[in-house]
Amino acid sequence: MNGEFVVTPYGVTGDVDYDQLIEKFGTKRIDRTLLDRIGTYGPVHHMLRRDVFYSHRDLEWILNEYDKGNRFTLYTGRGPSGPIHLGHLMPWSFAKYLQDIFKVKLWFQLTDDEKFLYYDNLTLEETKKWGMENALDIIALGFDPKLTNLFLDTEYIKTMYPTAVRAAKKINFSTIKAVFGFDNSNNIGSIFFTSIQTVPCFLESIEQGRKVPCLIPCGIDQDPHFRITRDIAEGLGYYKPALIHAKLMPSLAGSEKMSTSSKTDTTIFTVDDKKTVKRKIMSAFTGGRVSVDEQRKLGGSPEICSVYQYQSYFFEPDDDKLKQLFEQCKSGKILCGECKGILFEKVWKFLENHQAKREAAKEIVDQFFVRD
Numbered sequence: 001m002n003g004e005f006v007v008t009p010y011g012v013t014g015d016v017d018y019d020q021l022i023e024k025f026g027t028k029r030i031d032r033t034l035l036d037r038i039g040t041y042g043p044v045h046h047m048l049r050r051d052v053f054y055s056h057r058d059l060e061w062i063l064n065e066y067d068k069g070n071r072f073t074l075y076t077g078r079g080p081s082g083p084i085h086l087g088h089l090m091p092w093s094f095a096k097y098l099q100d101i102f103k104v105k106l107w108f109q110l111t112d113d114e115k116f117l118y119y120d121n122l123t124l125e126e127t128k129k130w131g132m133e134n135a136l137d138i139i140a141l142g143f144d145p146k147l148t149n150l151f152l153d154t155e156y157i158k159t160m161y162p163t164a165v166r167a168a169k170k171i172n173f174s175t176i177k178a179v180f181g182f183d184n185s186n187n188i189g190s191i192f193f194t195s196i197q198t199v200p201c202f203l204e205s206i207e208q209g210r211k212v213p214c215l216i217p218c219g220i221d222q223d224p225h226f227r228i229t230r231d232i233a234e235g236l237g238y239y240k241p242a243l244i245h246a247k248l249m250p251s252l253a254g255s256e257k258m259s260t261s262s263k264t265d266t267t268i269f270t271v272d273d274k275k276t277v278k279r280k281i282m283s284a285f286t287g288g289r290v291s292v293d294e295q296r297k298l299g300g301s302p303e304i305c306s307v308y309q310y311q312s313y314f315f316e317p318d319d320d321k322l323k324q325l326f327e328q329c330k331s332g333k334i335l336c337g338e339c340k341g342i343l344f345e346k347v348w349k350f351l352e353n354h355q356a357k358r359e360a361a362k363e364i365v366d367q368f369f370v371r372d
């Protein structure tokens, strides 16, 4: 088949088989029963219906506790190494959805330390600057300032450090090597870092002085960190964090994770102007045929089309409309140029609005930040 693939927070190689990843990581699939249960709290998000958020750990437990009146807290994060693209917004808008339907607090970690430690070409000043820039995109998504705590690791370290060292004492170097694929050449900060990503799972518990359940919406590539957290949580006197995992966002070039570091032309940044967005979408990889004639006759392949995937993951929440698009493509009724045009209109409408909110966020950013 497709052969080997490896998923860690620090690199994804090979063709990821997401079903197999569930087996490899030992997570659970979000099944029909669980989707129906989520539907009792609010609308079932299209990223759940379409298997974008497709895997979990202990989500039933989180809902059981919630039903008993024991509300959970949400935790997610961002490694600030550059500008934000559409793929980044996906899990965060999902976190916003969870905040909206459950009315719970969100802790949002900006790991300026992590990106400094892992990237040779970034200074700590730069990762912190990106953290503040990225915060604007996060706030622009509309999180409730009363229910959202954003923080930069280097600014919140005094609060986090006692828990970080307590966590670090329970983690062996051999575990780090095995989980992240590290060797003796990795710098010692990167070896320690997972204990810093662990702490926010417990920040609400620390603040309230009692055990509070925590749910982490994240890309499945982050799961290895939290496997370690789950192994040590109870020994530290907390609940194991629960997780809900997303598949990794494809780029406009096709399958692989939409990345800031790969070719910028296949990645749409939130600050791109209209012309740039248009150029990128118009040159996207599609499932089209070699000629118009052939496509009219044989139809296209939405299954492998990045334009269709953008509609499905992000821009067309209506299932009937998505199905219609799928069928029009399959039957050769719609050609790639037209389809790209439709996507462009939607993306630009979204981005124009996002950019205005991003500007407005500059005025309210302080309402979101917690500092030592």
Ligand code: TRP
Pocket (backbone or CB within 6 Å): 009, 075, 076, 077, 078, 079, 109, 111, 114, 197, 216, 217, 218, 219, 222
């Ligand atoms: N390590 C993540 C990254 O590089 C950032 C992050 C920190 C995170 N805490 C998190 C992501 C919790 C998801 C959930 O992007």
